[in-house]
Amino acid sequence: MARGRRPRVLSEMGLAQRNIGRDGRAQRHRRRLAIAAIVAVFVAPLLVLAVWMQHVVGARTGIPGYVVRVALPDGAMPIGLPPIEGPADASRPLVVIDAGHGGHDPGASGAGGEREKRLTLALALAVRDALIADGRVRVALTRSDDRFLVLQERAGIARRLHADLFLSIHADAVESGAGDASGATLYTLSDKGSDAIADAVAVRENRVDTVNGVGLGGADNAVSQFLVDLSQQRMRAASQAFATLIRREGQGRIRFRDVPVQQAAFVVLKSLDVPSVLLEAGYVSSPDDVENMRSRPWRDGFGRAVAHAIEIDLADQAAGTSATAGL
């Protein structure tokens, strides 16, 4: 009997065990679900909170959660060089044309609100266009839009491009009541101006490099050294020759002042070791000069005349017949 029951009991027990086993698995499953739910409801937000704390609290305590690197402009880094236009042949001579002023420095202003920086750019572009049309020499502009460059950067562009000639174009102004000057004047570098007027022009043109009383032009000691150097004496003679050529080629197109070629201490010309001239194309304070400089045909004639002078000077340099020959 026992034998007869046992299997039944056993089988019942076995059934019970199976039932208990099924219940246990269901329970464990429910437990796992509960844990997953707890994780989902409580732990996940805590993780998010922890990440947030890492960034925000970390930032407050000076321990950054991440690092942002910002490339700051290096003060000693030279500005980018402008494109060289004209013939692709790199053996052709190169002239750098510098349109005076630009950006936050408008230069001189006329009674009609005309700004020197606009006129100088238009005149520089006219010279550039005439040179490209002739196709004999290469040309680069220190600026071809309305941007600010300190005077040393302008000369620096010419030096770094290994220019053979440098021309800086300006348009002067006289204070109202100080006469009605008009016409163009050519200036070459000198430590002392030809006269008080030439010195005053240099002071006006050099003023741009002083920002809040801090001089940006610098290099005065180097300039003093430069001025006693024999080769630089010859460079000054070559600059005089270039100025004389502009005067000659400009005849009939550009009206010059009574003393058309003068000397003064222009910062923009100081650190250059190439023949260089600063051309005051006219007076922004003169209505006649402004009318000329604003006129496209006049500027085209100006551009052609100055371009011819540049081409002749560079041809003389190449032939070894200019004042720079043998340098």
Ligand SMILES: [Zn+2]
């Ligand atoms: Zn100027």
